[in-house]
Amino acid sequence: MQIGTIISGGAHTALIGMAFLGSFDLWPSDPPELRVTEVTLIRAELFDTVTSSAPVIPLLDLEVPELPDAEFDAPVVPQADDAPVETEMDETAEPEEADENPDLTALLDVEQPDVSNVLDTVVAPSFDEAAPSLFQPAQDGNELNAPPSSISAPIPRNAPRIDTSAAERPPENALPGLETTTAVEDGPAEIIEEQQQDASAAPESSTEITPEGQENVAISLYAPVTAAKPPRRPRNLRVIVEEPESDLQEDPVLAAIEQAEREAAQAAAQQPVLAEMSGQETASIVSAFSPFWNKANLIGQPGFEQYVVIIEFNVTSTGVVERPVEPYEPSNPQGLFRIAYDSARRAVLQAGTIPINSAKFPDGLRIRLRFDPASGEIGLN
Amino acid sequence: MKNSLGVFLASFMLWAFAGLAVAQDRPLIEIDMSGGVIEPIPVAIPNFIAENSGAERLANDIAAVVINDLISTGLFREIPGTAFISAVTNFNASPQFEDWRVVNAQALVTGAVSTTTDGQLVVKFRLFDVFAQAPIGDGVQYVGSAEGWRRMAHKVADTIYSRITGEAGYFDSRIVYISETGPKNDRRKRLALMDYDGANLRYLTDDSSIVLAPRFSPNARDVIYTSYANGLPQVFLMNLETGRQSALIEDALNMTTAPRFSPDGTKVVLSVIEGSNTDIYLIDLNTRRRTRLTTDGAIDTTPSFSPDGAQIVFSSDRTGRPQLYVMSANGGEATRISSGDGSYNTPVWSPRGDMIAFTKIKSGRFHVGVMRLDGSRENLLTASFIDEAPTWSPNGRVLMFFRESAGVSGAPQIYSVDLTGRNLRRVDTPGFASDPNWSAVLR
Numbered sequence: 001m002q003i004g005t006i007i008s009g010g011a012h013t014a015l016i017g018m019a020f021l022g023s024f025d026l027w028p029s030d031p032p033e034l035r036v037t038e039v040t041l042i043r044a045e046l047f048d049t050v051t052s053s054a055p056v057i058p059l060l061d062l063e064v065p066e067l068p069d070a071e072f073d074a075p076v077v078p079q080a081d082d083a084p085v086e087t088e089m090d091e092t093a094e095p096e097e098a099d100e101n102p103d104l105t106a107l108l109d110v111e112q113p114d115v116s117n118v119l120d121t122v123v124a125p126s127f128d129e130a131a132p133s134l135f136q137p138a139q140d141g142n143e144l145n146a147p148p149s150s151i152s153a154p155i156p157r158n159a160p161r162i163d164t165s166a167a168e169r170p171p172e173n174a175l176p177g178l179e180t181t182t183a184v185e186d187g188p189a190e191i192i193e194e195q196q197q198d199a200s201a202a203p204e205s206s207t208e209i210t211p212e213g214q215e216n217v218a219i220s221l222y223a224p225v226t227a228a229k230p231p232r233r234p235r236n237l238r239v240i241v242e243e244p245e246s247d248l249q250e251d252p253v254l255a256a257i258e259q260a261e262r263e264a265a266q267a268a269a270q271q272p273v274l275a276e277m278s279g280q281e282t283a284s285i286v287s288a289f290s291p292f293w294n295k296a297n298l299i300g301q302p303g304f305e306q307y308v309v310i311i312e313f314n315v316t317s318t319g320v321v322e323r324p325v326e327p328y329e330p331s332n333p334q335g336l337f338r339i340a341y342d343s344a345r346r347a348v349l350q351a352g353t354i355p356i357n358s359a360k361f362p363d364g365l366r367i368r369l370r371f372d373p374a375s376g377e378i379g380l381n
Numbered sequence: 382m383k384n385s386l387g388v389f390l391a392s393f394m395l396w397a398f399a400g401l402a403v404a405q406d407r408p409l410i411e412i413d414m415s416g417g418v419i420e421p422i423p424v425a426i427p428n429f430i431a432e433n434s435g436a437e438r439l440a441n442d443i444a445a446v447v448i449n450d451l452i453s454t455g456l457f458r459e460i461p462g463t464a465f466i467s468a469v470t471n472f473n474a475s476p477q478f479e480d481w482r483v484v485n486a487q488a489l490v491t492g493a494v495s496t497t498t499d500g501q502l503v504v505k506f507r508l509f510d511v512f513a514q515a516p517i518g519d520g521v522q523y524v525g526s527a528e529g530w531r532r533m534a535h536k537v538a539d540t541i542y543s544r545i546t547g548e549a550g551y552f553d554s555r556i557v558y559i560s561e562t563g564p565k566n567d568r569r570k571r572l573a574l575m576d577y578d579g580a581n582l583r584y585l586t587d588d589s590s591i592v593l594a595p596r597f598s599p600n601a602r603d604v605i606y607t608s609y610a611n612g613l614p615q616v617f618l619m620n621l622e623t624g625r626q627s628a629l630i631e632d633a634l635n636m637t638t639a640p641r642f643s644p645d646g647t648k649v650v651l652s653v654i655e656g657s658n659t660d661i662y663l664i665d666l667n668t669r670r671r672t673r674l675t676t677d678g679a680i681d682t683t684p685s686f687s688p689d690g691a692q693i694v695f696s697s698d699r700t701g702r703p704q705l706y707v708m709s710a711n712g713g714e715a716t717r718i719s720s721g722d723g724s725y726n727t728p729v730w731s732p733r734g735d736m737i738a739f740t741k742i743k744s745g746r747f748h749v750g751v752m753r754l755d756g757s758r759e760n761l762l763t764a765s766f767i768d769e770a771p772t773w774s775p776n777g778r779v780l781m782f783f784r785e786s787a788g789v790s791g792a793p794q795i796y797s798v799d800l801t802g803r804n805l806r807r808v809d810t811p812g813f814a815s816d817p818n819w820s821a822v823l824r
Contacts, residue, residue, distance in 0.1 A: 296418075
């Protein structure tokens with residue numbers, strides 16, 4: 001008990017002492033002062049420009065260099081004692097008489113070397129071997145096919161090498177293939193008699209091809225005729241079947257209707273053939289109508305893009321527009337479709353004549369024009 | 382009888398099919414057109430024929446009004462009379478189409494004017510497609526008092542316009558606007574009424590109090606406007622036939638502005654200024670009961686009904702800058718439709734119902750523009766120092782607005798512009814003019 005009290009008292013005393021002595025940070029100091037750094041974002045190009053042109057300034061605090069003392073060592077001022085002294089220059093002595101007329105006879109006694117006055121001819125070096133001849137194209141008529149002289153022949157590629165060594169034997173425990181082939185034994189060669197070949201086929205196998213059309217028919221410019229629609233069945237077919245034939249023949253109404261239907265079938269058989277035109281021919285026709293196609297009435301209308309009309313009319317071989325200019329689609333234009341049709345019809349009638357190839361179209365043309373007010377660069381944005 | 386009819390029908394079918402067969406002998410080529418032009422249609426309108434001695438002057442005047450109406454649209458071009466090589470002397474005679482084709486007339490209008498013994502004026506006309514050599518519709522005749530000859534001329538022009546363009550005309554309509562006089566710092570404002578072309582001007586109020594923002598009722602018999610007669614801006618209702626006017630709301634505490642009729646003419650939607658808040662209210666003209674449509678703290682103003690009366694477009698600065706919003710005519714949630722830069726004001730729903738006209742302020746410039754109902758396809762039609770307060774023509778093809786020039790001497794004038802931005806024209810008014818409103822076509 002006493003020991004525990006002693007230990008506890010000692011420990012508390014030590015803690016209190018340490019608190020007073022400051023070993024524990026019981027009262028934390030003030031939070032560090034916030035340092036606000038303003039950052040400006042600049043573009044990478046600007047940053048590169050700045051860093052490349054301006055000197056790098058370290059962000060460290062540099063010690064300010066001490067200024068030099070104001071007292072300098074005074075420059076040496078020349079004193080009056082050091083002033084230059086004027087001195088006399090040395091004069092050149094006058095030449096003596098011996099120098100002016102020297103005695104050179106001693107030099108004439110010196111032996112001079114012999115110098116030949118005849119020039120030896122320089123001999124060019126001779127070569128025993130003939131000069132290498134340049135490539136000469138062949139003169140065999142294939143000069144144009146000859147390779148150019150500046151291109152050397154290609155180096156031949158190495159031929160593929162074939163390894164003729166035997167392959168390794170398969171392992172002994174290898175499974176045999178599912179398909180086996182029987183070894184072929186060499187037997188006597190089969191003799192095949194050579195049969196005589198005839199150039200002509202047997203009469204029963206030959207086919208005589210005869211043209212179905214007439215001879216000397218001009219090739220049509222137009223596409224093949226489309227299939228004709230079958231004639232419509234009469235609505236009163238049951239009545240016609242059930243009634244005696246004699247009654248039918250006596251009914252002029254039914255006879256006239258049948259006649260009309262036959263005519264209709266024939267007319268349907270004569271479907272219009274499509275003419276072929278080059279892009280230039282088509283463009284010339286479009287450009288003939290285009291200046292007269294006035295869209296002013298449609299532009300500005302709500303949803304004017306939808307008022308597309310197709311009109312149909314005939315043109316003579318000389319390009320004259322024939323009346324009537326009829327609506328094709330819609331067949332009975334109403335409302336703003338009628339306005340679009342009127343505008344299209346006016347354009348066609350105002351153009352009057354259009355350029356077509358009369359030799360190509362001796363019977364004239366039937367033109368189906370589609371007017372889309374949204375075509376071109378005109379519109380609302 | 383039955384058999385005869387059948388034979389006739391059968392013969393007709395034979396003839397028709399035979400004709401078809403002949404026509405289809407020629408090869409067919411199908412071509413897509415491209416290009417085209419946008420230019421006024423040349424139209425020849427010779428002087429109308431005076432069918433009796435008292436109608437000469439009116440015959441010429443009526444033809445002149447018809448020409449002016451058509452030319453002002455920008456869709457027609459007059460062929461001058463000096464170019465004519467043919468004269469129309471008999472209203473019932475068929476015109477010599479070739480003579481009119483030579484002068485490049487695409488449409489020809491012939492007309493005649495006569496007066497009756499009881500003082501009535503009779504105006505009749507026919508319209509022809511010169512190149513088709515066929516009439517466009519039947520001839521039309523109008524009968525009325527001689528004093529109403531201008532309206533009759535406008536009716537003729539409306540019919541011609543409608544038959545050629547496919548849309549209703551707008552010439553027989555009126556404009557109510559603010560007539561301004563005096564220097565800029567002491568401008569006198571009066572309510573004025575005129576025909577769409579500036580004729581028949583008359584003033585509805587004197588200049589004793591400032592008036593603003595007049596709007597026609599759908600039947601063009603009433604005008605609603607803002608007046609400072611009581612010291613504060615308040616909405617007044619005026620009957621054009623009696624000249625009687627009265628404050629719409631007898632509430633001297635609140636200021637009311639920017640009124641506009643509902644399409645059925647039974648209600649008025651307007652802005653009520655309460656303190657620093659401005660909200661939109663609906664006023665029942667029969668009971669004068671008011672219904673608050675917006676409740677936010679922003680400035681909600683310049684409301685305009687859709688043609689079916691189901692929706693209202695208005696301007697609000699609830700997001701900081703004035704923008705355009707659409708809400709139900711009963712109030713509730715509003716949907717912002719404008720999305721461009723700048724601020725948007727004075728929206729007006731098109732009579733066609735497909736577009737909304739507005740004033741836009743951007744970079745110090747004012748514009749009158751149009752956009753789709755969802756805010757798409759914004760198209761600025763004008764640009765100026767101040768272009769403001771657009772109003773639609775009855776057919777939704779033309780916008781009228783006022784333009785004010787800069788400077789001390791700057792003054793407002795009324796202009797019109799086509800929906801496509803073409804054909805900008807100044808509307809002649811005596812003195813300065815602002816805040817126009819276009820009526821429906823008169824009945």
